[in-house]
Amino acid sequence: MSDALESVKALADGFATTFKHLFRKPITESYPEYKRPLPARSRARIELTRDPDGDERCVACYLCSAACPVSCISMQSAEREDGRRYARWFRINFGRCIYCGLCEEACPTSAIQLTPDFETCKRDPLSMVFEKEDLLVDGCGKDPDYNFYKYAGVATPVGGKGEHVNESKPVNVRSNMP
Amino acid sequence: MPKLIIDNREITVPEGTKVIEAAERLGIMIPRFCYHPALGSVGACRVCAVKCLEGPRKGIQMSCMIDAQDGMKVSTTDAEAVDFRKHVIEWLMLHHPHDCPVCDEGGHCLLQDLTVSGGQGVRRYQGPKRTHTDQHLGPLVAHEMNRCIQCYRCVRYYQEFTGYEDLGVMQIGSRVYYGRFRPGTLESPFSGNLIDICPTGVYTDKPSRYRGRRWDFERRPAVCLHCSLGCHVTVSARYREVVRQEARFSESVNGHFICDRGRYGFPYVNLPERPRSARVDGTETGWEAALKIAGERLESAAWKTGPQGIAVVGSARCGLETQGMLKRLADAKGWRGPVFDIDPAAANVRTAVSRLDSDLRVSLREIETADCIVVVSADPLNESPMLAPALRQARRNGARVAVIDPRPASLPFQFDHFPVAPDDLAAAMAILIRKCADKEPLSELGKTAVRSLRGVSDGADIPDADGLAALYDDLHDSRRPVIVCGTHTAPPEIPGMAADLALLLRIAGPRAGLFYVMPGPNSFGAALLSDPALSFGDLVSSIEEGETKALVVAESDLFGSGIDWDRLQNALNKLELLVTLDYIDSQTTRAARILIPTLTAYETPSLSINNEGRVQQSPAAFRGGDPIARTGGGEHPPRAFRRDIPGREMGAAWTALPTLGGRNPGSAPVNLTAWLGDAHPALTSLPESSDFPPDGVRLPLAENAGERFQTDRFSHGEKEEDALTLLVADSTFGTEELSSLSPILKELTPSPCIQIHPEDAAEFDLSTGDAVRIDTGAGTAVLPVQTTDRIARRVLVIPRHRDLDDRLPRERRTVLSKTAIRKATEDA
Numbered sequence A: 001m002s003d004a005l006e007s008v009k010a011l012a013d014g015f016a017t018t019f020k021h022l023f024r025k026p027i028t029e030s031y032p033e034y035k036r037p038l039p040a041r042s043r044a045r046i047e048l049t050r051d052p053d054g055d056e057r058c059v060a061c062y063l064c065s066a067a068c069p070v071s072c073i074s075m076q077s078a079e080r081e082d083g084r085r086y087a088r089w090f091r092i093n094f095g096r097c098i099y100c101g102l103c104e105e106a107c108p109t110s111a112i113q114l115t116p117d118f119e120t121c122k123r124d125p126l127s128m129v130f131e132k133e134d135l136l137v138d139g140c141g142k143d144p145d146y147n148f149y150k151y152a153g154v155a156t157p158v159g160g161k162g163e164h165v166n167e168s169k170p171v172n173v174r175s176n177m178p
Numbered sequence B: 001m002p003k004l005i006i007d008n009r010e011i012t013v014p015e016g017t018k019v020i021e022a023a024e025r026l027g028i029m030i031p032r033f034c035y036h037p038a039l040g041s042v043g044a045c046r047v048c049a050v051k052c053l054e055g056p057r058k059g060i061q062m063s064c065m066i067d068a069q070d071g072m073k074v075s076t077t078d079a080e081a082v083d084f085r086k087h088v089i090e091w092l093m094l095h096h097p098h099d100c101p102v103c104d105e106g107g108h109c110l111l112q113d114l115t116v117s118g119g120q121g122v123r124r125y126q127g128p129k130r131t132h133t134d135q136h137l138g139p140l141v142a143h144e145m146n147r148c149i150q151c152y153r154c155v156r157y158y159q160e161f162t163g164y165e166d167l168g169v170m171q172i173g174s175r176v177y178y179g180r181f182r183p184g185t186l187e188s189p190f191s192g193n194l195i196d197i198c199p200t201g202v203y204t205d206k207p208s209r210y211r212g213r214r215w216d217f218e219r220r221p222a223v224c225l226h227c228s229l230g231c232h233v234t235v236s237a238r239y240r241e242v243v244r245q246e247a248r249f250s251e252s253v254n255g256h257f258i259c260d261r262g263r264y265g266f267p268y269v270n271l272p273e274r275p276r277s278a279r280v281d282g283t284e285t286g287w288e289a290a291l292k293i294a295g296e297r298l299e300s301a302a303w304k305t306g307p308q309g310i311a312v313v314g315s316a317r318c319g320l321e322t323q324g325m326l327k328r329l330a331d332a333k334g335w336r337g338p339v340f341d342i343d344p345a346a347a348n349v350r351t352a353v354s355r356l357d358s359d360l361r362v363s364l365r366e367i368e369t370a371d372c373i374v375v376v377s378a379d380p381l382n383e384s385p386m387l388a389p390a391l392r393q394a395r396r397n398g399a400r401v402a403v404i405d406p407r408p409a410s411l412p413f414q415f416d417h418f419p420v421a422p423d424d425l426a427a428a429m430a431i432l433i434r435k436c437a438d439k440e441p442l443s444e445l446g447k448t449a450v451r452s453l454r455g456v457s458d459g460a461d462i463p464d465a466d467g468l469a470a471l472y473d474d475l476h477d478s479r480r481p482v483i484v485c486g487t488h489t490a491p492p493e494i495p496g497m498a499a500d501l502a503l504l505l506r507i508a509g510p511r512a513g514l515f516y517v518m519p520g521p522n523s524f525g526a527a528l529l530s531d532p533a534l535s536f537g538d539l540v541s542s543i544e545e546g547e548t549k550a551l552v553v554a555e556s557d558l559f560g561s562g563i564d565w566d567r568l569q570n571a572l573n574k575l576e577l578l579v580t581l582d583y584i585d586s587q588t589t590r591a592a593r594i595l596i597p598t599l600t601a602y603e604t605p606s607l608s609i610n611n612e613g614r615v616q617q618s619p620a621a622f623r624g625g626d627p628i629a630r631t632g633g634g635e636h637p638p639r640a641f642r643r644d645i646p647g648r649e650m651g652a653a654w655t656a657l658p659t660l661g662g663r664n665p666g667s668a669p670v671n672l673t674a675w676l677g678d679a680h681p682a683l684t685s686l687p688e689s690s691d692f693p694p695d696g697v698r699l700p701l702a703e704n705a706g707e708r709f710q711t712d713r714f715s716h717g718e719k720e721e722d723a724l725t726l727l728v729a730d731s732t733f734g735t736e737e738l739s740s741l742s743p744i745l746k747e748l749t750p751s752p753c754i755q756i757h758p759e760d761a762a763e764f765d766l767s768t769g770d771a772v773r774i775d776t777g778a779g780t781a782v783l784p785v786q787t788t789d790r791i792a793r794r795v796l797v798i799p800r801h802r803d804l805d806d807r808l809p810r811e812r813r814t815v816l817s818k819t820a821i822r823k824a825t826e827d828a
């Protein structure tokens, strides 16, 4: 007997909920009339960021292109006059990218970052191929502090030998004094 | 032969094998930094720790330091050993900079591999890192000392293996520093091997600095084409350019290392001036179309003049396929040639090839095991650089090394130099041969040998003739003597005498070996396949006389021949048709009516025969075509979708040649090895390219008994007392044809000079630093004088130099009268 009562109650509860919603304002948003703000961690169009000093972060280490499961990143590394390693050209084929974010995870300098901007549809496939000038932005993106060349041991205008974070002065090989 | 157990697997190894090597034979790679098969063990890094469970030693041991012994039971996976290695790696990483993203070693770095496989992803040490300043080591090697893990490989290689002293180790403890003692460029012409041998990124390749990661390169084995030794290299190519070369291990040729000429000689492949489109009468034409036009014009030339009016020329840098195809073409069409011996030393090479029998020849690696070596008329460091370290290894094993050569030889070890003038070389060799012929059991053969030396002086007037006689005694008493003989500047009788000496020694006792050094990478093939009846000089005369009207030149710069440039240019102007196939821009390609660009040995599979008759194969490293630098106009790759490779129309020279014969290109023989056998019987049994052994195959060489001891070799007139002999010599960098096009090596090319004995110099009132005006017969040059008492008397040596090319005699040896040189004064 109590079983039957319980079933009826459950049925009534369900209908009550449905009934309540009939009079609620719908939460469906119509895109593209309304563009919902996405969290920063959303993975879409990729950009190359700059370090806090405003210089290019990417050192063209090829780690993102190695990590990319669809091989859509290509670049050419080179040495700048001042000793910084940089990308002479850098290309992402967004026609192929699956926005997995592995490149961002692999990047040792926080240079490559995915952004919430997912609206990259184009009619001409060649216009989905972004070059360095299309990718490079002003700003640090999600990582406001990191400057790889402050930590690396190589000499650049950011720091010479022994001038990087947590380094002692270079050894003087001509002297036996410690 | 001790038997031991490693990781529960049993293995028997020769006495003296280290445990680390024994494990390697089982396929177990114990981590290592300081151990290297070419350098041996020092036990510096402690990362090869294993645990010995049973046997003569127990507990944690360094596997590179202990010999394999009977009853040993070793575990490489024991928890204690693994933990030990893990800690060692952590210590080595304490001061390691945060450099991997900007380090060119990244991707093929031993330290990176071991750090990752040891699970050392996070640094626990938070203290300050020790740093070092770097040195500028010259154009080849970049230096980044912070990355060093103190394994000592570089110093052991540099000082012990190759014998140079300018790079070494300084300081103690954690301050240890590896670098040059004084600022300046590395002195060793083998310095590039530091890049390969350093397990970290301290030494990296400077010319390809920041050009890419190893995983992005097309890497293929190849054979070096910058001298006759044919060392093994690994090519890295990207975007249709060669980026970098490394040494590749070869059991019989070069061992683990190569020279810097071989490592950095490759840029001729990438040069912007490399011909990449066919040209007919100065207009660019499609490749196939140009070939067809060439074929038609050759046919009509044959109509007019008969097939004998056409001649084919190749060179010692053509692959064996091209040489074979040239011969096939000439034979099939009745054309003259092929002529490969455009190099003035070609006659010597032919003698050498005919005298090198299978019994006598030794490989480069076998030289390391010799115990007495006589180098005749060769300058190892400058002609075939890797011969020098091979000689040094023999010396380190206790061998005596003697060099009989007029040039001021220098080698990175202690050796005896007999600076004998070119005219006296035969007499010097005769001293050795005569002494050998005296010995039992050489009675009959010995007499023949001595008879053949009639007309050769007894050598009493040679400086240090007694020393030579004593040298013979050492040769005779040795177990494994080797005669090394050069062909570049040698007088014509010397290669034969070197073989005679080796042969007699062999009968007199010791197991003597013979090793020739040749001028080009495929000189051997050229000597086998060229038409012995036609020399290049004869060919030029026949052009001058109007008998030869058309010339097909495949991968050969005629201006590198022994013919005077003006004469050659006039002869070429007289031709009705000059068809040139080549992959470098040269005077010959510029003179061509029809120019057919071809693929280099990096872009097409190719065979070559090295100086000991070893046929080696190098597969194509990448598909040829226009590099991105060209298609994209430099900075950027082009923004275009296309399926084909731009500029990929051209083919290898040997695939182009059949069309020149007027046949359709489809009829080119498919089975290479079968038709090479038609070209020369020695090439009959070459394996298919898919199962070519890594060290190549040594050609079976018949004994040429008939050619021993030829008296008519000695056709010298009287020595001219007042004359001087001018030797146009090679140098390590800047004289070999292909590597001299390398912009990387330009900085290392020595500036022009003339070398002379101080006493001869005094006669002309000259001393080091003075300028001398010399009339070489081909032109006049003013050169700074370098006096050295290591040079033969009455001999002048000028290393070839591109700035002097038009003013040096084309012959390697010229006799000058004393009036040809005088001091150049300020006003003159």
Ligand code: SF4
Binding pocket: A064, A067, A068, A069, A070, A071, A072, A073, A092, A096, A097, A098, A099, A100, A101, A102, A103, A104
């Ligand atoms: S998001 Fe994924 S697919 Fe896209 S570039 Fe990065 S790694 Fe490649």
Ligand code: SF4
Binding pocket: A057, A058, A059, A060, A061, A062, A063, A064, A065, A103, A106, A107, A108, A109, A110, A111, A112, B101
């Ligand atoms: S991983 Fe980062 S630093 Fe390296 S190439 Fe890619 S974007 Fe540049």
Ligand code: SF4
Binding pocket: B147, B148, B149, B150, B151, B152, B153, B154, B155, B178, B197, B198, B199, B200, B202, B203
């Ligand atoms: S420089 Fe390289 S090879 Fe030399 S000790 Fe250091 S890590 Fe070893």
Ligand code: SF4
Binding pocket: B224, B225, B226, B227, B228, B229, B230, B231, B254, B258, B259, B260, B261, B262, B263, B384, B385, B386, B387
């Ligand atoms: S010794 Fe000769 S073959 Fe060997 S690497 Fe040097 S140039 Fe090349």
Ligand code: FES
Binding pocket: B031, B032, B033, B034, B035, B042, B043, B044, B045, B046, B047, B048, B049, B062, B063, B064, B065
């Ligand atoms: S490899 Fe054994 S101690 Fe370095």
